[in-house]
Amino acid sequence: MSESVLKTSEDKMSKTIDSLQRELASIRTGAANSSMLDRVNVDYYGAPTPLNQLASITVPEARMIVVTPYDKSSVDSVLKAIQMADLGVNPTSDGTLIRITVPQLTEERRKEFVKDARKEGENAKVAIRNVRRDSNDELKASEKDGNISEDELRSLTDDVQKLTDKYIAEIDKICDAKEQDILAV
Incomplete structure (x- = not known):
């Protein structure tokens, strides 16, 4: 039961990353796409x-x-x-x-696109944190029902936090790469 919570969390976080990449692909860089x-x-x-x-x-x-x-x-x-x-x-x-x-981007327009990319990244981070919250709530309910012990709850919430940290770092990496792509002249 508890392993399924982790698997579900990882699936949802992975889908959030896919969604972020689709959104960032539609933000214009200097080249035609x-x-x-x-x-x-x-x-x-x-x-x-x-x-x-x-x-x-x-x-x-x-x-x-x-x-x-x-x-x-x-x-x-x-x-x-x-x-x-x-x-x-x-x-x-x-x-x-x-x-x-596709015209050459001005410096001002590039900065606007970077802001848009960062905003999409923040939205993805919020989605990841919501998945973490839902998973932790589900685990706490499971512990309250007596399906897992308090030690297992602590261990599993730590695992959920590690997943969250991993995916947030990936979002930062994706956003940094998009920012470099936008700012490249």
Whole structure:
């Protein structure tokens, strides 16, 4: 029973790290990256649809993204959705495909993106701490019910804390790497 609490905690913490990496991938760095468009939803026949389901997204050059809609009649709605997404880019269309030139980031904009990355990191740390709290509560309830002893409770809460420390250190490492990526000119 107590081992399942640790396993569940580790699974939840691992999923938090995966979620953080997805969020950080959508934060723009100086180079073009197709994951910048992950949060773009297109109004396609009245239904909000993720852009990557409506179009092929390629990165032919370091500063350019090419979006080729599968349905040529949706080019205008895709173009409008990219403009409305407030990505700091200006897409252009030739009627069949959309080119997005990624401008060089200014120092001020880079610092804003670093703040966004740090905020995502803090959100992930809060999620990890919530998992720790839930696990400790579950262990305390188990001890209260007589399923584990007080010594086992202390040992298991120490194990949960070690897991928490490990994942928080990993979050710091991921955020530091993203910050270096953003600040690289």
